[in-house]
């Protein structure tokens with residue numbers, strides 16, 4: 001047989017897989033494993049969103065839709081961004097995608113050429129690098145300050161002659177850090193000075209605790225060079241619906257739409273009607289979930305610090321990022337083996353020596369997990 005794709009073979013499997021597979025194996029054998037490796041809200045999708053999807057399905061919204069997404073949704077997204085995110089967006093500057101992940105992949109395909117480089121700020125979510133590599137581009141990593149998880153002047157040194165795009169993720173998965181105004185300003189200055197595109201992944205924008213989320217595209221001169229990515233998975237507990245979106249200047253959206261036309265066509269038609277209800281309906285459900293995450297964070301971060309751990313700021317998303325002494329992979333394995341608590345090693349996010357513990361699980365589970373960690 002002829003050999004398979006070298007491009008795909010070169011993409012490393014995720015470092016999260018070993019621990020999560022081991023945790024699943026143990027659970028299947030009847031071990032009471034507490035998983036803090038979850039990357040999704042533990043809430044059900046709010047009823048009015050499900051109802052709107054079911055209504056759409058029952059009235060026959062089961063056919064192909066426009067490849068950019070149903071107009072009711074692209075319109076609602078353009079209004080939402082214009083109203084909430086500090087920059088004006090037209091309906092034809094919106095593309096509805098199969099989750100934020102698909103928007104990230106399509107954006108990279110739309111903008112990058114082989115030989116271009118993407119600048120990734122570590123710790124970073126696991127899929128940015130593979131998406132860049134699928135688009136044929138190279139990747140350069142730059143560490144955020146491990147004390148503050150903010151950007152400083154050293155970012156300038158990381159920009160090389162081939163750098164074409166910088167990926168920004170605030171609030172961050174895995175660190176929970178929210179970039180402050182100075183960091184966002186610095187990134188914007190560097191993008192403008194070096195003619196870089198920015199991909200701003202704002203999927204956790206609604207999950208902030210006492211901090212303000214600032215959209216990169218709202219800064220002067222940035223809307224014209226920023227692809228803002230967002231979606232419904234985290235804010236509305238809709239991970240399985242696979243609805244996300246990108247907002248960008250028309251030429252970029254047109255390129256992304258071509259990728260979409262020849263691959264997925266568009267997200268599921270009746271699911272998009274649910275997403276319209278999410279944006280047009282009451283936002284009380286979002287605030288209720290945010291408050292519950294904040295309550296858990298207010299328990300889990302002090303509890304970890306009481307055990308002597310240093311943690312990242314945890315101002316957003318639903319992750320505690322915990323500094324450990326030694327090999328994070330080995331420590332994650334030992335927590336699983338000895339405490340039956342599954343966490344994600346920081347190596348997966350480009351920062352060995354840290355563990356990511358998700359607090360998207362019940363308070364009861366969190367209390368039990370802290371008790372077990374204390375014992376090991």
Ligand code: PLP
Pocket residue numbers: 039098099100101102125169172173201203230231232233239243244
């Ligand atoms: N971006 C970040 C930072 C994430 O943590 C995730 C999911 O874990 C995604 C994007 C993908 O979200 P979606 O479910 O909308 O594809």
